[in-house]
Amino acid sequence: MEHVDVAVIGGGQAGLAAAHALARQGRTPVVLEASDRAAGSWPHYYDSLTLFSPARFSALPGMPFGGDPGRYPHRDEVVAYLTAYAARLQADIRTRRRVTAVRADGSGFTVELEDGGQLAARAMVAASGSFGCPHRPALQGVESFTGRVLHAADYRDPGLFAGQRVVVDGAGNSAVQIASELARESPATLATRAPVKFARQYVLGKDLHFWLTRTGLDAAPFGRLLKTPPAPPVLDDGRHRAALTAGTPDRRPMFTGLAGDRVTWADGTTERLDALILATGYRPHPPYLAGLDGALDPAGHPRHRDGASPVHPGLAFVGLEGQRSLSSNTLRGVGRDAARAVSRLAAHLARS
Incomplete structure (x- = not known):
């Protein structure tokens, strides 16, 4: 069995942000992405989708969005950006590697793959997002x-x-x-x-995200106060x-x-x-953690505090809606959460 330091499950924006934070800690993570490229769910969104935040507020750590910073990037621009970001990372990114199960062992975790392979990881970041679990409400008839x-x-x-x-x-x-x-x-x-x-896109001639950033509201730690994130x-x-x-x-x-x-x-x-x-949203549901005692609540949602598992100190979550702030599951905010979660993982690895 192959042994790795940290396994990151998911190669979208959350997984890439986590990999960047791990690289800054001097570690070389192995990123396991189920699809054929490190762009997460973005290639699968509807054709006309554009970001709701301008390019200047929509970058991951270490690499600004190119072009006009005031524009609202199209879906395909985001895909290209994430692909370029992944290519620059000091990380071992492996595509077509779907994780099916994770088990705790004496020194960390055993990660099982759909192709029958296994990895032993000292620590793990669950960053696979929620696009794979669309919410379908019960409707009469x-x-x-x-x-x-x-x-x-x-x-x-x-x-x-x-x-x-x-x-x-x-x-x-x-x-x-x-x-x-x-x-x-x-x-x-x-x-x-x-x-x-509705919320006004522009306030006093500036995009709303300018004011959210300037006032600090975008990064404020509301997540721990809210049982359910408010609908934006x-x-x-x-x-x-x-x-x-x-x-x-x-x-x-x-x-x-x-x-x-x-x-x-x-x-x-x-x-x-x-x-x-x-158009009823998505729900976080990493099924590969179902067999990891205490990682999920009875509804199958991640149990965490600011992205840290309360049961498994070597397990972190990144990219959950409302994980820590209003922007936790966005391009503009996931980097902050990733850095915080990874710093805790690094401390755990140092102790162990």
């Missing part, structure tokens, strides 16, 4: 619905729904963005459980609010049921529906 049901994780292009009647379930940034672009091709509705909450508002320069006001898409209270090819709305009316898109 969805099992009998004959139309198409897909999560935003599987949505790509509004042209695939041209002329179809589509409902988007959700009230966040992605839900509003997807529904707005669908409405240019099809009759689309945004179904929400509460009114959409929709950042808008005015276009999405105007689109909803104009009814393109229209916004309706959440429907009450589905049956056959029809949807029933809260007012009792029904209509034919071709497709339902669930």
Whole structure:
């Protein structure tokens, strides 16, 4: 069995930030990425996705985002950035290495891979994100619905729904963005459980993230105070609010049921529906830790305090939503959490 110092599970933004922090501690981590490149979930997002924060606030530690710092990078620019970042790292990045299980042993952890291989690691960083676990809420009658049901994780292009009647379930940034672009091709509705909450993209001529950074709110350690991270508002320069006001898409209270090819709305009316898109977020669920006693809570979510496992001192988490701050699972904030988690791991390794 191969023995390594630190294994990082996941080669997306969180895993790369952790690898960078480990390299600064003088260690050479082994990064295990399930896909064919170190770019995390970004290659799989919908085609029109852009960052909600400007490039100047969206870089990982040690490498600024190139180009106009005031622009909002497109999905493919983020993929290219992460690929270039990985190439510069002093880390052993191994792609097509899916981790299936982790076991504790006397000196650390045994990491089992899908291809049958194993690694013995003195310490480990779980940084695999939540994209692999889309949240699908329970919906009355969805099992009998004959139309198409897909999560935003599987949505790509509004042209695939041209002329179809589509409902988007959700009230966040992605839900509003997807529904707005669908409405240019099809009759689309945004179904929400509460009114959409908007935040102004620009305040006093500056992007909101300028003020979040200047005031320190973006990095404030709210995570330990919040049992459930608050749903972020929709950042808008005015276009999405105007689109909803104009009814393109229209916004309706959440429907009450589905049956056959029809949807029933809260007012009792029904209509034919071709497709339902669930823009309902993701849930952290690293299934490879299921057999590691105490690593996950009964719901399968990571147990941690500021990213540190309370049971296994050699285990750290990076990239969880609300892990420490409002920006913990973003490009602009994950580096801070990674540095903090890795410093604790380094102290553990020094002691052991």
